[in-house]
Amino acid sequence: MSHSKITLTRRGLLASAAGAALSAPMVNRAWAADPVTINMLAWYGHAEPDVVEEFEAENNVKFVPKYYAGGDNMLALIAQSPPGTYDIILSDAEFVQQLNAAGYIEEMDASLFPFDDFYSAYQKFPGHWTDDQLWSVMVRFGLLGVSYNTDALTAEEAMSYNAFWNPKVTGKVGHFDWHLPNMGQMSLLMGNRNPSPFDISEDAWEAVQEKTLSLKPQVGGYFDYGGTFSSLKNGEMLAMCGIGDWITGVLQKDGAPVASVIPQEGGIQFTESYSIGKGSTKQELVNKFIQYMLSPRGQLRSIQMAAYPALSPTKSGWKAIQEANPAEAERSGLIEGHAQSPIRLLEEQRVFFRDIPQQQSLEDWNDFWSEYKTA
Amino acid sequence: MAKKTSLYEYAWRLPLILWQGLFFVGPLLLMVAMSFWLVRNYRMEPDFVFNNWDRMLSRDYFWNAYFVTFWRATLAAILASVLAFPASFALAFRASDTVRRWAVFFLIVPFFTSYLVRIYAWQVLLAESGPLNAIIGFLGLGPFTMLNSGFGAMVGYMTLVLPLVVILQTFSLAAIDKSLIEAARNLGANPRETLLRVIVPAAKVGLIIGFVFAFILSFGDFVSPFYLGGSNPPTLSILIVDTTKSGQQWPRAAVVAVMMIATLFVVAFAAVAAAYRKRS
Numbered sequence: 001m002s003h004s005k006i007t008l009t010r011r012g013l014l015a016s017a018a019g020a021a022l023s024a025p026m027v028n029r030a031w032a033a034d035p036v037t038i039n040m041l042a043w044y045g046h047a048e049p050d051v052v053e054e055f056e057a058e059n060n061v062k063f064v065p066k067y068y069a070g071g072d073n074m075l076a077l078i079a080q081s082p083p084g085t086y087d088i089i090l091s092d093a094e095f096v097q098q099l100n101a102a103g104y105i106e107e108m109d110a111s112l113f114p115f116d117d118f119y120s121a122y123q124k125f126p127g128h129w130t131d132d133q134l135w136s137v138m139v140r141f142g143l144l145g146v147s148y149n150t151d152a153l154t155a156e157e158a159m160s161y162n163a164f165w166n167p168k169v170t171g172k173v174g175h176f177d178w179h180l181p182n183m184g185q186m187s188l189l190m191g192n193r194n195p196s197p198f199d200i201s202e203d204a205w206e207a208v209q210e211k212t213l214s215l216k217p218q219v220g221g222y223f224d225y226g227g228t229f230s231s232l233k234n235g236e237m238l239a240m241c242g243i244g245d246w247i248t249g250v251l252q253k254d255g256a257p258v259a260s261v262i263p264q265e266g267g268i269q270f271t272e273s274y275s276i277g278k279g280s281t282k283q284e285l286v287n288k289f290i291q292y293m294l295s296p297r298g299q300l301r302s303i304q305m306a307a308y309p310a311l312s313p314t315k316s317g318w319k320a321i322q323e324a325n326p327a328e329a330e331r332s333g334l335i336e337g338h339a340q341s342p343i344r345l346l347e348e349q350r351v352f353f354r355d356i357p358q359q360q361s362l363e364d365w366n367d368f369w370s371e372y373k374t375a
Numbered sequence: 376m377a378k379k380t381s382l383y384e385y386a387w388r389l390p391l392i393l394w395q396g397l398f399f400v401g402p403l404l405l406m407v408a409m410s411f412w413l414v415r416n417y418r419m420e421p422d423f424v425f426n427n428w429d430r431m432l433s434r435d436y437f438w439n440a441y442f443v444t445f446w447r448a449t450l451a452a453i454l455a456s457v458l459a460f461p462a463s464f465a466l467a468f469r470a471s472d473t474v475r476r477w478a479v480f481f482l483i484v485p486f487f488t489s490y491l492v493r494i495y496a497w498q499v500l501l502a503e504s505g506p507l508n509a510i511i512g513f514l515g516l517g518p519f520t521m522l523n524s525g526f527g528a529m530v531g532y533m534t535l536v537l538p539l540v541v542i543l544q545t546f547s548l549a550a551i552d553k554s555l556i557e558a559a560r561n562l563g564a565n566p567r568e569t570l571l572r573v574i575v576p577a578a579k580v581g582l583i584i585g586f587v588f589a590f591i592l593s594f595g596d597f598v599s600p601f602y603l604g605g606s607n608p609p610t611l612s613i614l615i616v617d618t619t620k621s622g623q624q625w626p627r628a629a630v631v632a633v634m635m636i637a638t639l640f641v642v643a644f645a646a647v648a649a650a651y652r653k654r655s
Contacts, residue, residue, distance in 0.1 A: 069620070072417070076623040079417040102416060171520060177606065177617075221523040221605025231605075234502045236522050366621045367434070373617075374439035374608050 035062040038282055038289070041077060042067060042090035043272070044225070045307020054301070055292050061285060069225065070178065071095040078104045084279030088286045093271035094180075094355050096136040097127040105275040110134040112287050114294055114314065121346050122313040126353065128273060136273040139293050140302045140310035143342060143351060144181050144244035145267040147260040152238040160263050161189040164239055170218050174237035177222040179369035181242035181268055184354060186212045188265045193349065197268070199358035209368055215241075216375050232258050245332060246270075246308040252331075262340065266350045269342070272310065296320035304328065311342050403636070410629035417623045431630040437614065441634070444610040447525070448594035451532035455540045455589040456582065458533070463544035464574075467551075479545065482538040493534055494602050501527055501603065523605025531599025536589040543588065547581020548574065583650040591639055611635050 035056070040047045040063050047065030056062060068074045071092050078086065079102070091099060099105045110132070115123050118138075128136045146158045152172070157163050164173050175182055180198075187197035187208050200208065223231055228247055231237040233256045240247070244267070248258040274290045276283050292298045299317030302310060304325065311332060312318055318336070322329040333340035345351040357365050413422045431437050466475050485493065500507050501521040511517040521527050551574060559573045575582065593599075597612035606613050611631055618628040 072620060072622055076417040174605075219607060220520075221607045222609070223605070227602070227605075230498070231523070235504055236502060363622065367436075370434070370436040370609075370614070370617060373606065374436040374443070 033060065035060045036282065036285060037061070038063050038087045038285060039085060039277075040065045040088045040090070041074060041086040041277070042088075043069075043307075045305055046090050048305075048307065050304075050306045051301050052289075054297070055289055059285065059288065061289075071098075075099070075102070075104075078102075078277075082279075084277065084281065086277035087280040087282045088289065089275045089277050090139075090272055091136070091275065093125060093127060093136070093138065093273050093353065096273060096275065099275060100127075100130070100135045104278050105135055106278055106280065106283065108134040108137065108276060109287070112291065113137050114291075114316075117294070117314045117316050119313060119315065119343050121343065125271065125273070136275040137290055137294070138271055138273045138313050139290070140299075141269055141271040141313060141342070142244055142246045142308075142310045143260075143262055143267045143269055143345070144185065144242065144354075145260055145262040147232070147240040147243045147245075147248050147258065149232070149235060149238040150257045150259050151235075155259070155261060158239075158259070158261050158263065161185055161241075161265055163263075164215055164218060164241060166239075169238045171220050172236070172238040173215065173218040174220055174228065174231050174240045175222045176228050176240065176242035176247075177224055178242060179365050180354060180356070181270070183208065183212070183365055183369070184268045184352070185241055186215075188268070188352070191265075193266060193352070196352050196355060196358070197266075198352075198355040201359060205360055205364075209372075212368075212372055213375055216372065222373055232256065246310060249309040249332070250307075262345055262350055264350075266352055267345065268354045269346075269351050270354050300324055303332070303334070406629050407633055409626055410633055412626045412629075414622065414624055414626060419623075419625055427624075427626045427630050431627050437631070440609050440611050440614045443608050444594060444612075444635075445638070447528065447532070447600070447610065448590045451529060451536060451593035452586045452589035454529065455533060455536045456544075456586045459537060459540040459544050459585065460582075463541050463548055466541075466545045467548035475545070475549070479542060482542050485534075485538050490535060491598055491602075494531055494598050497527075497530055497534065497603055498522060501530065522603060523607060525604065528600045528604030531603040532589075532593045532596065535596060535599065536592050539592075540585040540589050543581055543585035544578070547578040547585070550581075551577045580650045583646050587643055587646040590642060594639060594642075595635060 036059075038061050042065060044067045045051065046067075047063040052063050066077065066086070068077055071094070074089070074091055074095065075098060078089070078099070089099065089105065096105075113134075122138055122141075125136075125138045128134065128138065146161060146163050148158045148163065148169075152168055153163055153166065157166060157168075163169070184197045187200055187204070190204065190208050190211055192200045192204050192208070220237055221227070221231065223237075228240060228243060229251065232240055232247065233251055233254065244260045248256075248260045251258050274286075274293070276286050280286060293302060294314060294317075296314075296316045296319070299312045299314055300320050303312055303317065303321050309328075309332065311334060312321065318329070318334045321332075321334050329335055330338070333342060335341060337344065342351065356362055408421075409419070410427055411423045411425070412419050413424060413426065414420070466478050470478065499505055502508070503518045503520065503522070505522075507521065508518040511519065521530070555573055555577060556569060559569045564572065595612060596610075597616070600606065600610045601613055604610075609617065611634075615628045615631050618624050618631065
């Protein structure tokens, strides 16, 4: 048996080093190919690192976001872009039907998503299905009620939308500047619960307008996303219509004395859902991302999203937050039987899905909102 | 005999004409045309219908916003002109050349920083929990609501226009022939008569131009009424944003914009006519 003796000469060492150096770029290129770009159309925050960095690293993808503000803005951006521009679209649930009607989204394969893990109320979310065809998958939601400064109002006082007329907040009531959530809340105050605060007769609509106009002397301003945050944080506004924990939850973490409750008249639920953009060539990856976001890992990130927190529609999402962050689970009511549990509120008919007006046009509601602002 | 303009002279004028044509007249015509277009399925489609004009001009909220904007801009122009005048007078007639140069420099400095940043600073200063109310609190008064009010918006307008009005007034006053003032005094005019019958008429053009600039800038401003006025009530510039957000109604927003431009043209031409009108 012969032994071949390996001797490391200087020439050999240099040759090996040179070979390794020359082949390294090839190895690196194969190992770390350029990430696949996924174009996302979404509300602000959904493609930020706190949400997507883990998925990006695991799948060698890179999200390129285009953020919008409002469903109209989203529809316009899609309408003005060629098919295939956006691979994944996050929209408010009430706009999914319009996305579908305009042919902006692809049909989805329901068998890919864990609907068994969803609470039953969310398994067949209105507008997301046509018969058994799936067009959008709900990924998170939040509740809108009375948001208030806890130094100015007590929790008991805030348990009715009449809190906005409380003399203690005269001139200090703010509006999030979008008619749908504000008018939905006013509609609830006027007792329009059946079938929905957004499905009201002309007489009921007149009454809602009259009641809303009576709030005008209390109003201190109308604010966008940033203005809503700052005016509540610096105490300029002591109560805010049209928002909920998605704003006050962030401010609470900063130590601001604010809170949100679902009042006795009921609250409005906003719902955010993912769809696949028409003509996307990356549907497989997008499906994988939606699966990730619906997994306990993804739901944890969604619930605690830095831009604005939200609630989970899945049982495993609730379990995950209870284990990972019990305080947050308690604060946001993601515990079965909790007084502010969204499932309990839904079952008690104290929460209604936000919708577009059913008996009036969106334009009618928007026109009134403009009139109200200048009244 | 009229001098014939040479090709060389035309060549020097061409860039300005091209610039104005491309970046002012062109977009203006497009905007006027757009006001007759329609929006279908969130897309603008060229058309020639009067729906947008009919809709916007028949709505109370448009006229409410129009009169609020006009009133606030007028008030801002008057306020800026009145507040600026004593300072401009002192700089023009009392200050040395060196002091005047430094003063003008310091009046230009605010324009080095973003207007938006300055308005954010005012948000902090005017807040109920802000430094101004803290100082007022030491005097046993307040707190006063200054933010999200007409007062807040006016503070913003002054931030935008006051330095400019002072500069325009100062240059205008400093250019007055001093011998006219001396002559008025030699002829027995008291200081008040000299001011009202000699100085103000002689500086009329500059004073009116300052007023018009203050009006124009305030009339079209979005930042102050939004961030310091709390959009309560909305002005025309806020209405434009609201209109584009809702249903992507750019043609209706174009109607508002055309009405704003028409108003500014009327005000500017009236002011210029007043400025250059011969004294009877």
